[in-house]
Amino acid sequence: MLRGTMCLCNQLVGCAASDILMCLVVLDSVTVSEWGGMYRDVTTLTTKLVVGSKGVLVCNSNETKVLEPEGMQEELDVIMTEGKGRVFVRASNTEDVVRVFAECEGGREGAEGMAREAEEVVRKRCGGRSKL
Secondary structure: OHHHHHHHOOOOOOOHHHHHHHHHHHHHHOOHHHHHOOOOOOEEEEEEEEEOOHHHOEEOOOOOOEEEOOOHHHHHHHHHHHHOEEEEEEEOOOOOEEEEEEEEOOHHHHHHHHHHHHHHHHHHHHOEEEEO
8 A cells, every 4th residue: 555655645745635535544643642743843944056057967766865976875875874864866857956955953053964965966967057
C-alpha cells in the first residue's frame, strides 16, 4: 500500500484530490489526534537562478534527484546531511531558470543557508548567472 501512494501523490507539488484520498486512508487506520501528532512543520524556501540552458539539468521522473550533470546530486546530498533538511533543484518548465527548493527544521536561517549552498552548486554545475 505504501508503494502505491508514491504513484498517487507527488511529494513536491501535491494534488488536492489525491491528498483527500490519502487522508481517508490514514484516518481509517489512526485516530485524528494520533494523525495530528505525526505532523512536524518545517521552514520551506524557493529561489531561482538564471541559467544559460536549463537543458543541462536532468532530474528523475518525480524531480527528487539530479541525474545530470554527473556528481551534482552527491553535492546536494552533502548539503542535506549537514543542514539536516532537504534540497531539490529542477529546471523550470517555462523559463531558462533552475528552481531551488530547501526545507529545514532549523528555521528560516537553516533553510536560507541550505538554499544558498544549493545555488552555489547550480552556478558551478549549470552555469547559473544571477539570482532573481
